[in-house]
Amino acid sequence: MLLLQLIINGIQVGALYGLTAVGFSLIFGATKIFHFAHGASFAISAYIFYYLYAVLLVWWPISILASCFVVVAFGVALDRYVYGPIQSTDGSFFTIFVGSFGVAVVVQNLIGTVFGRGFISVPSALSKSVELAPGLYVAPAAGIAVVTAVACFVGLQLFLGRTNIGIALRALSESSALVRTFGLNPKAISTCAFALGSLLVVPAAVLTSMTSGLNAAIGGRVMLISVAATIVGGVGSLRGAACAGLLLGIAENLALWRFDPQWSEAVMFLILFAFIVLRPSGFFGRVATS
Amino acid sequence: MIAYLVNLATLVCINAILAVTLNFIMGYAGIFSLAHAVFFGVGAYVAAFIALQWTDSLLLQLPAAMLVAGLISVALALPALRVRGDYFVAASLGFQVLAATVFSEWKSVTGGIGGLVGIPPASIGGHAFTDPVEFLALAGVTLVLVVVLTATIVRSSFGRSLKAIRDSESAALAFGKNVALIKTLSVFYSTAICAVAGVLYADYLSFINVESFTIDASTLFMAMVIVGGIGTVWGPVVGAVLLTLLPAALTYLPFLPRTEIGSVQQMIYGLAMVLLMIFKPDGLMGIKRGEA
Incomplete structure (x- = not known):
């Protein structure tokens, strides 16, 4: 039963890791920018939501919208004023x-200076666990996490496959020179990639703030996980990033079965390390970039 | 006041050794390691362990620490042989996280989160370096030796091979360079000397814990190299001086609460890194690199 519980927890966490990693992978695939500040986007989004919803008591859809708006602005500003120059x-x-x-x-x-370095969490009924079977506790947030992650991923695939901007994004990841030849502006498309990739962290950030809580260093952790999932999944593959995120989440939780919680992060990085040494192109990778 | 300055100067020397060795692999071998604090930590823990268990002799602690760090460096050399650039940064980050967990959990050797206390001062041939001024001299001499040795290696044929690999690995391979061996040796050298800084640090402070060897420390060392100027002889030293003195200078600003100094310091060097990359990617001491 403990094993099942850990797997369920793993899927919940992993779905959110996957979603964040897909955002990172999307940006990296389209613009070739290794966006280490992706974790910062996550932290900003989570803290904005926390501040509006839990401190100022704003209605939740408005809090989420505000958080989306700020995080997209942050991503686009970085692209324009830092990466661009x-x-x-x-x-x-x-x-x-x-x-x-x-x-x-x-x-x-x-964030540490403004909100303090301590641990905070958004109180919510969604994170209250219900006993489904003896010894098996599941919170509604777990279901929401999985459903949101799947919905976002399917939505993203449709967007990339069906809309003009989506197709342009995929074209940019193949060749920016060719995109220019076709009369499109690679800068504008890369801005789109940043907007979209940053937007994808919001659901994960909001749900994480309710379930496992936040601290100022969370950005660094999320960045590591996204990078790890992108590499394990194979750079350039969104499907790979999503699967690897899920895998890392499950591995991290399964590690609790045998090891103390302090080791769960270490287990994740052992997987990353093994992949880099043994199979640098990841599961779905094309060619390893050298 | 003198004691305060001596203390700062000693820390500057230790950090400069770290920055110089990190610059050796970053600037000349193109290996961007975010795991430098691991080897700093290994050196410190080995020295502390030996000092507490057996002897305070520096002549024994130094080779032991260098050897252990050099052996562990295989963990860094292995991914460096397989991948470059961003991938390697990610691998080194993973290694750093793993090592920090080991430092804080392997309680019988590292003392866990509490760390190791009461490390006796180092001695050479029975003479203990208890006076801070003497210790400063020791650290200063070590720094000079490290700078001279590193500069010599960089100018030697080994250094030229290293730069060739940084600029184009396949070209170096085509010229018959043993790329794997050269990379492994350069990582070995860098980490072994990095461990020397660790030994000095442990013996100087007589207290160490995992806090000094985390990802924040690795980031700081990298910032020193970048701010000073990557791939230059004096850049890392300048960077180490500036970033070590920064927190001390910040304490003179009366409006800053003491508890925020650490984070203000990190914000300043984070911002410095961003602005330098936008306006002057070669760092303060940087000369325009040729066709890099």
Whole structure:
């Protein structure tokens, strides 16, 4: 029963990891920017929701909308004012990585200073567990997490497959020169990728704030998980990122069966490490970039 | 006041050793490691363990720490041989997280979260470095040796091979360079010397715990290299001086609450990293790199 409980918890957490990782993977696939500040987007979104909903007692749909708005603005601003200028002078991986990492450090400390470094959580009826079978507790949030994740993923696939912007996004991930030849503006499409990728963190951020709670360092953790899931799943594959997110969530929880909770993160990174050494292209990866 | 300055200067020396060794793999080998604090920690823990269990002799602690760190560096060299760039950064981050967990959980050796206390001061040939000024001299001499040694290696044929690999791995391979061996050796050198800084740190403070060896520390070391100027001889030293003195300088600002100094410091260097990347990617001491 404990095992089943851990798997259910794993699926709940994993669905949210998957969703965040898909956002990261979408940005990376389309723009080739390793967006280390993706975790910062997550933290901003979660804290805005917390502040509006739990402190100012705003109605929840408005809180979520506000959080979406801020996080999209953050993603687009980063693309315009940080990555854009860097790419126009020196587009090497290293400068972009450092710029992005710098933003993540600043955001984490700003949040720590404004909201405190302690642990906070949004009280909600959704996170109250119900005993489904003897010894098996499931909260409604688990169901919501899975349904939202699947809905967002299917929605995203439809968007990428059916709409013009979606097709342009996929084209950009193949070749930005060709996109320009067809008279589209790669900058505008990359802005879209940032908006969409950042938007995808909101459901995960909101649900995480209700279930496992937040602290100022959460951005760093989420960033690590997204990067890990993207690499394990295979860079450029959204499906891979989603599956790997789920896998990491389950692995992290299953680790509790045998090890102390402090080790759960370590187990996740052992998986990442093994993948990088043994199969750098991930499960669904095309070719390993060298 | 003198004691305060001596203390700062000693920490500057230790951080400069770390920045110089990190710059060696980042700037010349193109291996962007976010796990440098791991080897700093390994050096510190090995020194502390030996000092508490057996002897305070620096001549024994140093080789032991360098050897252990060098052996563990295989864990860093392995992904470095397989992948480059972002992938490697991710792998090193994973390694850093894993190592921090080991540091805080392996209680019989590392003392867990509480750390190890009462580490006796180091000694060479029976002479204990109890006076802070003497210890500063020791750290300063070590720093000079490390800078000279690193600069010599960079200028040697090994250093040129390293830069060739950074700029184009396949070209270096085509010229018959043993890429795997050169990368492994460079990581070994960098981490072994990094452990020396760890030994000095443990012996100097006589107290260590996992806090000094986390991802925040790795980020700080990387910031030192980047702010100073990656791939230059003096850049990392300048970066280490600036970023070590920054928190001390911030304490003179009366309107800042003490508890916020750490995070203000991190915000400043985070912002510095972003702005430098936008306006001057080569760092303060950077000279325009050629066709890199």
